[in-house]
Amino acid sequence: MVLEDLLKPLQYVDEQILREYTKLTQAWEKSGKSKYLLSNSFNISSFALFLGSMHLWGGYHYIPPLEGFFHTRNSVIDNRIKPYGSDFPVTSTSVAKPQNIHITIDRITRLPFLITAMSLTATGIYHLMTGIKSQSNQQVHEGIYLINHGISYIGNASSQYVKDTNPTLLKKDPLWKTAYTLLQEKIRAIPQPQPTINYLSE
Numbered sequence: 001m002v003l004e005d006l007l008k009p010l011q012y013v014d015e016q017i018l019r020e021y022t023k024l025t026q027a028w029e030k031s032g033k034s035k036y037l038l039s040n041s042f043n044i045s046s047f048a049l050f051l052g053s054m055h056l057w058g059g060y061h062y063i064p065p066l067e068g069f070f071h072t073r074n075s076v077i078d079n080r081i082k083p084y085g086s087d088f089p090v091t092s093t094s095v096a097k098p099q100n101i102h103i104t105i106d107r108i109t110r111l112p113f114l115i116t117a118m119s120l121t122a123t124g125i126y127h128l129m130t131g132i133k134s135q136s137n138q139q140v141h142e143g144i145y146l147i148n149h150g151i152s153y154i155g156n157a158s159s160q161y162v163k164d165t166n167p168t169l170l171k172k173d174p175l176w177k178t179a180y181t182l183l184q185e186k187i188r189a190i191p192q193p194q195p196t197i198n199y200l201s202e
Contacts, residue, residue: 014111019169021161035084039074039159046155047071050148070109071152074159077102084163106160113157121150 028038084103128143130136 010111014107015169017111017114018161018164018166021158022165022167022169025162025165026167035162035165039162042155042158042162043071043074046151046158050152050155070113070156074156077163103164106164110157110160110164113153113160117150117153117157119150120146120153124148124150 025035025038029035124143124146126143127139127146131139131141131143
């Protein structure tokens with residue numbers, strides 16, 4: 001029970017992110033294109049940019065194991081396995097089966113990937129700006145290295161979210177509206193000051 005309580009905030013954040021990716025995928029599919037194609041676009045373009053810039057700036061000639069594994073896995077899923085269904089539109093009532101091992105892996109790893117991506121990208125930007133200011137080539141290279149990793153993780157997480165789009169989430173209130181409602185409830189719960197009666201003046 002304690003673990004479930006700890007995971008609830010993360011599940012809520014994950015749901016809100018999935019909600020935004022669902023809106024993106026709906027707009028994409030209105031043009032008649034497959035969500036697997038959109039997933040592939042995120043996956044392949046981010047990894048290609050990652051490898052190209054790593055070779056250009058850092059002289060790295062290997063594929064990092066984690067990025068290589070998940071990007072390759074995403075490509076196989078998008079083009080061969082398609083565990084989320086055979087290109088059904090996100091506007092349909094079809095729902096992916098949660099017991100599917102590929103879907104379970106995506107749902108467990110996508111939020112950590114996205115959080116890691118944001119951390120790496122933010123740290124990389126800091127190193128890059130500091131390196132430019134201090135004219136330190138090492139810091140500039142470190143910054144680019146971290147940013148490239150961040151882009152790679154963003155592409156991977158985006159690929160995972162796009163495939164798992166859920167139109168039922170669009171019927172729920174967005175995060176800002178939920179937060180606004182909670183704030184209003186908190187304000188209403190604050191005891192209001194009562195007017196004082198001056199009995200001496202009577």
